[in-house]
Amino acid sequence: MLIKELTGARCGQPFDHLGLMANPQGNGLVLRAWLPGALTVDVKELGSDKVVASLTCVDKLGLFEAQFPRHKKLFPYSLSVQYPDTSTTVIDPYQFRDTAYAGLAEMTQDAAxxxxxxxxQLVTEVVNGVEVSGVRFAVFAPSASAVSLIGDFNFWDGRRHPMQRSLxxxxxxxxxxxxxxxRYKYELKDPMGNRLPHKADPVGFYSEQYPSFASVVYDQSxxxxxxxxxxxxxxxxxxxxPLTIYELHFASWKRHDDGASLSYREMAAELIPYVKEMGYTHIELMPISEHPFSGSWGYQPVGMFAPTSRFGSADDFKYFVDQCHLAGIxxxxxxxxxxxxxxxxGLARFDGTPLYEYEDPRRGWHPDWNSYIYDFxxxxxxxxxVAxxxxxxxxxxxxxxxxxxVASMxxxxxxxxxxxWVPNIHGGNHNYEAISLxxxxxxxxxxxxxHAMTIAEESTAFAGVSRPTFTGGLGFGFKWNMGWMHDSLEYMKKDPLYRRYHHNELTFSMVYHYDENFxxxxxxxxxVHGKHSLLYKMPGDEWQQxxxxxxYMGYMYAHPGKKLNFMGTEFGQSNEWNHDAQLSxxxxxxxxxxxxxxLIRDLNHLYRSETALFETDYQRGGFSWLDHNDSERSTFVMLRRNKDASSQILIVSHFTPTPVAGYRxxxxETGTYQVVLNTDSQYYWGSDYDTxxxxxxxxxxxxHGQAQSIVLNLPPLATVFIKRIGD
Structure with missing residues (x-):
């Protein structure tokens, strides 16, 4: 029976049969070793060349055994193995039964x-007082009938390293x-004993790309x-x-002349000076987690603990992050x-059962993305x-x-x-399990x-996404304002002649702005997907676009809320984003x-230098509409203040191509005012209309409800930032 299990890689309790243990059929100890293909096996004292015994082949398929009737105490040993074409000395892994489970009990107490x-895990174990370095492999597969470790070190042969099941x-x-x-993977048998496709480590820290997708032992220290x-x-x-975020796709920001993507270290050299010059405070990377298909942009990950090896090692990615931080990004x-x-x-039907996904496809399969949904x-x-x-x-x-x-969750x-779909226990559509998670x-x-922050991409009106959990919220620090994005772009797509009829599309966002940290x-x-670039969403001829x-970008930086722009927006990329090519x-x-x-560079630097534009984003006293009813001229007037009103910025956004002379x-406050940024400046390829x-x-x-006023000329299709500069 044992031989059948070992040869079929179906032995789930190898420590019961292999290694050095008390002899169940006599006095002393017995040592068994499973070494398919071996000719002879000698036992040596660990750390010396002294042969203490030779194992006898008890089954020609590879089972060797020796008895030590006079020994009562376990001792550390190595095996000197002779194969037909080579010889090697190995430390038998099956003598480490007492240390194999180290740390497993604590997992339920701390997700980390x-x-x-x-x-x-690279660890040093102790066997009978002798320290031995190596790798401890551990994987969760409760429904598997057997699991074997496979890799280059054992010829990817599932017979050679059966793993021990814990309770x-x-x-x-x-x-x-x-x-x-x-390199390694796991060979699993499902509950019926059927072999499953070789699985990468769910908690693997590094992996290879296609075609192997092998996990790789990595030293994090x-x-x-x-x-x-x-x-x-x-x-x-x-x-x-101030948070002004530059969202980017690592593989397509910039490429080599031959089309190859830049590495983590090359990106550190090229991207960081650029982002710093442009005035962004943060970069946001589309998923770096390991993913098998580049066309998913990273949103179909299989390695939730591994930075993709497409661009270098995990340490190379650490170097990239470290360099960002040293540059203040x-x-x-x-x-x-x-x-x-x-x-x-990957994780799908990992142990032959829906271990990670909901079993019912009405809950466990996403029709839009053809992917499995975690069982939250x-x-x-x-x-x-969470780990x-x-x-x-x-x-x-x-x-x-x-x-x-987040909305899909x-x-x-x-x-x-x-x-x-299947309703919750109260007959509703909320997934209480996901909310709890x-x-x-x-x-x-x-x-x-x-010091960190969490941000939700959530497109519905679910209440309290960025409110603390103790008040019933989800606890996120911030939420993307998808409503503002949709309404403002719909407004901008319209011919200026008709914008007067859609004036509220630019003002509605302030009705709900203080509900979340947007x-x-x-x-x-x-x-993407036929939506056009931001530039080509705009109406009119080349200049008007x-x-x-x-x-529009000036209006965005004037509006309360932190800022995020996708790469290419900063120079008006004309074509849609293509993940297979660099930006234009x-x-x-x-x-x-x-x-x-x-303009984007100057907006970022102005935004960061003026506390009125960011300090009170989520405080009602930090923003006022001075005029949000001038639909005939498609003009919006905003006042931004910092906490103590020591800094105040006036912003006028004018969305028609007809200049307005003598605008009051x-x-x-009384005093002298100055235009500190004008999107119509010739420096930005504007008309430089005289203000x-x-x-x-x-x-x-x-x-506009103020006791004082100034008179200026409003440029066509422009946003103007104005600040008091003195008495």
Whole structure:
């Protein structure tokens, strides 16, 4: 029976049969070794060449045995093995039965222990007082009937390293002598004993690309960080800080002449100086988690604990983050806990059962993305996901996690028709399990990493997304304002002649602005799948398109809320984003695109230098409409203030191509005012329409509800920022 299990890689309790143990059929000890293909096997004292016994082949398929009738105490040993074409000395992994489960018990107490315990851990074990270095492998597969470790070290032969099942469903094996760089996978048998496709490690820290998708043992302790001062500086209230985020896709921001993507280290050299010059405070990376298909942009991950090896090693990615921090730039990652792909080497039907996904396809299969949905109600899934989030913050010093597709998690009927979904226990459409998970996720992130932030991509009116969990909210720090994005772009697409009839599309966002901590996002989703680039969403001829975009970006930076722009927006990319090619950097040779580039840079720097534009984003006293009813001239007048009103900025956005001469603008104080940024400037490829002078002196003429006013000319299709500069 034992031989049949070993030869079929179906032995689930190898420690009961292999290694050195008390002899169940006599006195002393017995040593059994399973070494298919071996000719002879000698037993040596560990650490010396002294042969203490020779094993006898008790089965020609590879089972060897020796008895030690006079021994009562276990002793550490190695095996000297002779094969037909080679010889080797190995430390038998099956003598480590007492240390195999180290750390597993603590996992239920702290989610972070999952990535400190599962996967391939480089450890030093002690056997009978002798220290031995190697790798401890541990994987959760409670319904598997057997699990074997396979890799280059055993010829990918599932017979050679059967793993031991624990009482809690983990399979464990410590293999002495293995080091970082070893490739491996798991060979599992389902509950009926059928062999499953070879599986990558769910908690693998590094992996190869197609075709192997092999997991790789990785040493997390080698990289030396230099960003402590940055991390300390981030212990601040993000709500009162300037956040202007540059969203980018790593593979297509810039490429080599031969089309190859830049590596992590090359991006550090090229991207960081660029982002710093442009004035962004943070970059947001579309998913870096390992994913098998580049066309998914990373949103179909299989390696929730591994930065993709497409661009270099995990330490190379750490170097990239470290260099960002040294340059004063934060790093936000897109993180995908909503679903995972059906690739056979991944989590799908991992142990032959729906271990990670909901079993009922009405809950466990996403029709839009053809992917599995995590079962958010199962403890091991919840721990897996929260541990993944903490892992990125811990090992990679990430500053924030933007959680993708939150709406799809919150609702059972998301993108499903009647009859295609199962209601909750109260007959409603809310997924209580996902809601609970998201709350726990946010609590754990902010408890362990108070310098970090979490951001929800959530497109519905679900209440309290960015409100604390103790008030009933989900606990996110911020939420993307998808409503603002939709309404404002719909307004901008319209011919200026008809904008007067849609004036409220630009003002409605302030009706609900204080319900959440919003980030105004113009993300990658708005420039793909036939939606056109932002530039080509704009109406009119070439000049008007560019002017509309400039005025719109000025309005965005004036509006309360933090800012996010997708790469390419900063220079008016004309074509839709293509993940298989770099951005159209060549456009910067043309004045139109160079002008947009100059504008975004100046908007970022103005925004960061004026506390009125960010300090009170979520405080009602920080924003006022001075005029939001001038639909005939499609003009919007805003006043932004900092907390003590020591800094105030007036902004006028004018969305028609007809200039307005002699426009009277109400001002909050007497004094001299100056235009500090005008999107119509010739420096930005504007018309440079004369605004009426370099300085404007207030007059005792009421306007816009203010006792004082100034008179200026409004340029066509422009946003103008105005500030008091003196008495």
């Amino acid at each position: 222990n999952l990535y400190r315990t599962l996967g391939a 809690c469903g983990h399979w464990v094996l410590f293999v002495p002598g293995l080091t970082a760089g070893e 080698q990289f030396e960080w230099h960003d402590e001062s940055w991390r300390v500086s981030q212990l601040n209230d993000k709500l009162e800080q 934060g790093v936000i990652l897109d993180w995908v806990p909503a679903h995972f792909p059906s690739d056979s080497h 109600g199962r403890d091991h899934v919840r721990q897996f996901l 993944s989030a903490l892992y990125w913050l811990d090992h990679f010093h990430i500053d924030g996690l933007r959680v993708d597709a 919150l609702y059972w009927d998301y993108s499903r028709k009647e009859g295609e 998201l709350r726990w996720f946010n609590e754990e992130v902010y408890k362990h990493y108070p 980030i105004l996002s113009l993300s990658h989703d708005e420039v 560019a002017a509309n975009l400039r005025a 950097w060549w456009l910067l040779q043309f004045d139109k695109h160079k002008g947009q580039h100059n 603008l109400g001002v909050p 009426g002078g370099l300085a404007f002196h207030s007059q005792d003429v009421p306007a």
